[in-house]
Amino acid sequence: xxxxxxxxxxxxxxxxxxxxxxxxxxxxxxxxxxxxxxxxxxxxxxxxxxxxxxxxxxxxxxxxxxxxxxxxxxxxxxxxxxxxxxxxxxxxxxxxxxxxxxxxxxxxxxxxxxxxxxxxxxxxxxxxxxxxxxxxxxx
Numbered sequence: 001x002x003x004x005x006x007x008x009x010x011x012x013x014x015x016x017x018x019x020x021x022x023x024x025x026x027x028x029x030x031x032x033x034x035x036x037x038x039x040x041x042x043x044x045x046x047x048x049x050x051x052x053x054x055x056x057x058x059x060x061x062x063x064x065x066x067x068x069x070x071x072x073x074x075x076x077x078x079x080x081x082x083x084x085x086x087x088x089x090x091x092x093x094x095x096x097x098x099x100x101x102x103x104x105x106x107x108x109x110x111x112x113x114x115x116x117x118x119x120x121x122x123x124x125x126x127x128x129x130x131x132x133x134x135x136x137x138x139x
Contacts, residue, residue: 018073018123019070021119022066022070024115026064026067026070029059036059037056040052041056078132081132088120091112091113091116092116094112095110095113
């Protein structure tokens with residue numbers, strides 16, 4: 001019984017760390033929505049009002065979804081790990097595009113890669129995989 005306590009506390013710390021990083025990512029997405037609102041809609045700079053509104057709504061929906069993933073990670077919901085992994089792979093795809101082409105910005109790429117690798121490392125750590133295996137097998 002004493003072996004499960006250190007493992008469960010380590011698992012809890014790992015899940016909390018992943019949740020904090022994912023929560024910060026949700027705040028970043030929310031910041032992009034607010035930035036779009038302030039720079040496009042409020043001063044009337046949008047070339048296409050429906051397109052600007054759509055992008056802002058998509059950012060808000062993404063921020064809500066990623067926030068829900070972060071909250072669910074703290075509650076040890078199994079589906080949240082899948083959602084977080086999906087979100088990290090999306091960020092890695094965006095990051096890869098930040099290194100080349102028009103408007104390339106290495107800082108943006110690095111800012112997307114670092115938290116993604118951190119979350120993926122946490123979610124694929126040995127304690128998390130062991131807990132997933134136990135949960136799936138019903139042990």
